[in-house]
Amino acid sequence: MRDKLISGRQVINAILDNKELFKFPEDIQRFAVIIEDLPSMDKLRGEWIDYRPYNIPLFDCSICGYHVKKMSNFCPNCGVRMKGIENE
Numbered sequence: 001m002r003d004k005l006i007s008g009r010q011v012i013n014a015i016l017d018n019k020e021l022f023k024f025p026e027d028i029q030r031f032a033v034i035i036e037d038l039p040s041m042d043k044l045r046g047e048w049i050d051y052r053p054y055n056i057p058l059f060d061c062s063i064c065g066y067h068v069k070k071m072s073n074f075c076p077n078c079g080v081r082m083k084g085i086e087n088e
């Protein structure tokens with residue numbers, strides 16, 4: 001599975017919306033603590049990977065795999081900030 005930047009709050013809300021899937025109610029609280037402790041997406045950095053199908057220059061987001069023709073500061077698909085790209 002490719003990484004995808006999502007809101008921790010939305011994950012917790014999705015869990016709360018599906019409480020019936022949890023056998024023990026205390027497991028919901030345990031998951032909430034685990035999600036809260038995950039690294040923040042504002043610290044996550046991706047990079048553009050040079051990807052040349054049929055010799056056409058394309059760049060691949062290292063986080064989500066989205067292809068772009070031109071590198072930019074952020075991936076237009078997952079929103080991650082890219083390493084080494086300044087002043088775009």
Ligand SMILES: [Zn+2]
Pocket residue numbers: 046061062063064065066075076077078079080
């Ligand atoms: Zn991406």
